[in-house]
Amino acid sequence: MNINYPIKKQKNLNKTNYANRGMSLEKELNESNKYYRAHNIALIYKKPTPVQIVKVDYPKRQKAVIKEAYFQAPSTTDYNGIYRRKYIDFEAKEIKSKTAFPLQNIHIHQFEHLKQVLELGGITFIIVKFANLNKSFLLDGSITIELYDNYLNNGKKSISLKTFIEKGYEITDKCIYTLDYLKTVDKVYFDND
Amino acid sequence: MNINYPIKKQKNLNKTNYANRGMSLEKELNESNKYYRAHNIALIYKKPTPVQIVKVDYPKRQKAVIKEAYFQAPSTTDYNGIYRRKYIDFEAKEIKSKTAFPLQNIHIHQFEHLKQVLELGGITFIIVKFANLNKSFLLDGSITIELYDNYLNNGKKSISLKTFIEKGYEITDKCIYTLDYLKTVDKVYFDND
Numbered sequence: 001m002n003i004n005y006p007i008k009k010q011k012n013l014n015k016t017n018y019a020n021r022g023m024s025l026e027k028e029l030n031e032s033n034k035y036y037r038a039h040n041i042a043l044i045y046k047k048p049t050p051v052q053i054v055k056v057d058y059p060k061r062q063k064a065v066i067k068e069a070y071f072q073a074p075s076t077t078d079y080n081g082i083y084r085r086k087y088i089d090f091e092a093k094e095i096k097s098k099t100a101f102p103l104q105n106i107h108i109h110q111f112e113h114l115k116q117v118l119e120l121g122g123i124t125f126i127i128v129k130f131a132n133l134n135k136s137f138l139l140d141g142s143i144t145i146e147l148y149d150n151y152l153n154n155g156k157k158s159i160s161l162k163t164f165i166e167k168g169y170e171i172t173d174k175c176i177y178t179l180d181y182l183k184t185v186d187k188v189y190f191d192n193d
Numbered sequence: 194m195n196i197n198y199p200i201k202k203q204k205n206l207n208k209t210n211y212a213n214r215g216m217s218l219e220k221e222l223n224e225s226n227k228y229y230r231a232h233n234i235a236l237i238y239k240k241p242t243p244v245q246i247v248k249v250d251y252p253k254r255q256k257a258v259i260k261e262a263y264f265q266a267p268s269t270t271d272y273n274g275i276y277r278r279k280y281i282d283f284e285a286k287e288i289k290s291k292t293a294f295p296l297q298n299i300h301i302h303q304f305e306h307l308k309q310v311l312e313l314g315g316i317t318f319i320i321v322k323f324a325n326l327n328k329s330f331l332l333d334g335s336i337t338i339e340l341y342d343n344y345l346n347n348g349k350k351s352i353s354l355k356t357f358i359e360k361g362y363e364i365t366d367k368c369i370y371t372l373d374y375l376k377t378v379d380k381v382y383f384d385n386d
Contacts, residue, residue, distance in 0.1 A: 043309055045269055048243040069259035076238055085314035087275035116236055121278035
């Protein structure tokens with residue numbers, strides 16, 4: 001844990017650096033979600049990036065080419081779906097820091113969204129991957145909201161690794177070769193079933 | 194009902210034709226969903242259209258322009274979210290026909306998706322608006338799946354208006370000025386609560 005390799009120096013020596021060890025979190029989650037769908041365990045999708053389309057060309061019949069478009073800020077979290085008859089909704093972020101997750105990574109709209117999902121009885125959390133430690137954590141939505149609320153009121157700007165270890169859950173299970181995060185969800189949200 | 198105005202002729206005389214009476218279904222649902230969110234009733238969003246991005250320019254800092262992208266076929270339905278602690282998932286289609294809804298309007302992936310949501314315990318349905326009749330119906334997912342299954346096996350290629358009237362539910366309530374489809378959901382899925 002907390003191995004302080006001289007990453008930058010190494011980069012020059014060798015194209016493989018420890019940040020790239022393993023897949024990106026997004027890819028891992030997409031693979032896990034594919035696995036869950038294929039095995040009828042859950043239906044969870046990453047929402048497409050919202051894009052504002054300005055100009056479209058039709059060079060050939062049936063093949064539209066978007067020629068001008070802009071990325072839009074997401075108003076919700078990236079992932080949602082159904083698991084064990086429950087609505088599930090979460091945000092996933094990969095960071096380079098080995099010590100803390102900066103809360104500015106979560107948009108205010110996403111924070112508001114998480115709050116509303118919680119109020120309506122859904123399961124919410126964030127998954128944060130510390131890429132350089134190759135460790136991923138699930139942190140419950142209500143804790144995330146509490147810390148974000150505090151951040152908006154001039155409190156701590158980030159969530160420390162320590163907090164993830166103490167209040168979150170490391171996702172250690174794998175489905176085939178990617179993160180089996182629903183095993184962690186089982187532990188956190190369905191333990192009394 | 195079934196007023197056979199000579200629509201095309203009228204178009205030339207007056208820019209307002211009866212097909213455009215009222216909003217498009219998508220706009221109606223977006224307004225309803227905004228209303229539900231604002232009143233903490235439900236969190237239901239239309240998923241962004243999936244777009245495959247090929248080329249992005251960065252003319253100015255922080256303002257990326259997508260220069261080449263393509264529309265992708267949706268693998269899921271357009272709408273999902275949470276209502277009364279339940280996962281809710283549906284597809285919405287507006288048609289010009291006054292007599293039947295062609296089932297080819299639903300992609301096979303969307304059909305598979307609806308089936309899986311049902312198996313996992315979610316609420317599924319389709320909303321079909323007969324624009325020229327200015328009537329919208331909710332048809333339960335299991336009925337839709339049955340009819341689609343039949344269509345895939347060389348059965349009927351469309352769902353008749355009669356079937357919508359007999360087996361579906363017309364959405365008659367309004368929230369302010371748009372379709373209050375969750376009132377219909379209440380009747381269909383929560384009547385015993």
